[in-house]
Amino acid sequence: MLGAWRFVTVFGTVSLLADFVYEGARSITGPLLASLGATGLVVGVVTGIGEAAALGLRLVSGPLTDRTQRFWAWTIAGYALTIVTVPFLGVAGTLWVACALVIAERIGKAVRSPAKDTLLSHAAAVTGRGRGFAVHEALDQIGAVIGPLTVAGVLAVSGNNYGPALGVLALPGVAALALLVWLALRVPDPARYESDRDATSPPAATSAGTPTERPAPLPAAFWAYSAFTATTMIGFATFGVLSFHMVTRGILPAAVVPLIYAAAMGADALAALASGWAYDRVGAKTLAVLPILSALIPAVAFSDQVWLVVAGALLWGAAVGIQESTLRAVVADLVAPPRRATAYGVFAAALGAATAAGGALTGWLYDTSIPALVATVAVIQLAAIGVAIVAILWRRRSLVTR
Template identity: 30%
Template structure:
């Protein structure tokens, strides 16, 4: 079990003082609920994008992959910029509010498109908002939370995020199935929860008190939490262990194509169109239930084991998607696929907060999101092209192979059992 790490800088105070024992800070809870409503809005429209593009507008799977890849790449490029600026200015809230506001404005526009490039423009506007808010928001959660509760904090955030992602498709299903709404009406409805998000963050969250951006930070062992090597400041504070983790994330991201292809595969195998929002909702319900439990497990077991476990689950499940033959198999595989997200998402964020100092968190989360997303364009393009030319088994098998390679890189760098030196300890020895 990982020992609690030594903080690199004095802990920051949450907006209304220290949280009561066992209770997560108010800012963390508000940000978690903001993510809930944002994902209600996002997932009202997301499961319907393949139908809009390939059905209504006549675009192919390669165009679908291109649009998703470009949108996610633009988002990814913005994340380290927004994260670094939030560190430099010691202000994070403005990035979060503006980011949520842009997304709330862009999503409804997809209901009035008549060309694939218009979908690209609206989808990119949505992802620009995500690029602005993601790193500062994750840094706010880490800033507001004691080290011993950080896994729970990120677990709660991911749980409510996924609960919102489960609610959105249910609303879409009800509108399509029972109220006979058209796609334009469903897309327009996404504006309502989007406005709620902006009000929640704008009025419900205050900035945390933090030291200036030049404050010291210390490399720490991902095994023991002990300080290692020299104290660092400025641009060198992230350190080699953090970038070793990013190397593994990059390889993984190259095989982590858009989840829209899971919906394409489900429809291909025989899941009815009206049931796709239900399938997507079911997927997020399982993720929501698992994320909070996994977050608590991070605090007990340490993040490394859960990151590795999640990536291995992904590799196994994508191999299974390659050979799936019936809708019932898809429903079971989607539930297990949710386990990957539940294990890895809070664990990866907790590991980053563990590896870097407080005043580098915005930058660190920005580079993490950038690395995770910069592979989105080649991943989605390659997956879509392989799928279109050689079929699902080759496409899903390709993604599974890259996930296994990333797992080996992570295991080599950080280890998982006793008797193996971590990359951070090795880096200190060579410093």
């Protein structure tokens, strides 16, 4: 059995290769849809629904993963779905086909994520929750940088032909699946990392309970935390809308957009490492920076000046880094292993509904009034801070009255 840190790094390499594939595709989603006749509203709705599918459908896949205990099977199936759909996106001839493939790619993430996060959480119990998830995310984002850079290079060589740019992404996809299968064979039961760390915990094979047992309810702190994070996502613009702004306003050519996305993914990796390190030391108060970043993004990114647009994309990447690492680490600390995949599913469903609303809202407001978009997002993020304060006060009062 591999050591915990080696498990994290190999799993991170799988994500690196997978991100090479789907982040390469996502880096040009806005321009690709625009080339097929999409408006800002359509881009916002489709990318919002895609993210909602990636998050909301985990409400189904999470409990099913806990029930079946087939964590590796769900993980492999989800990665396979994503890797198959991306190359076909490059040959989509109509807007509706492209939209369907964008959403299908995100469904693959919904299938695998609760199982993948649960597998990773077991090893992160040994390495430190924040650091384990952060290192995984940082490796993940190396692929998210290489993918868009590769797409940008192929676009430049092929004269902005999306077919070859997306077709080349099939190669790292095959490598990701091969490495994932190897890891599953080497570490068939990652729950042993967590049970070995604490000899008093129940054996991994029985920790999920039997089908006849009533599952324990998710803790109140988890629900309060979900409310806070969902509120922040209602006021969070997708990169599809940001890239749509870059291209349709003539601020940047389409071939440059993947380079901006790659830089944003670099900011993602750095923010993940910083927030993970801070979380292991000072706790969940680290997340106070998330609504601040989310409020700043539209104020900067929807400018007509190139340097501000780039700065806004980097802020967007930093916020995503926190969302993809530290937010997930907190869930693992709030919920015990028997209900952890379910908790990841419920948590993602809340974020999915918020993301769908946020994608549609920011897309509509972008078409209507950018100043109104900036002001609305600022108000929503203030509300998120208010939700966090109320949750903290409520929890403290509950502890005092016990």
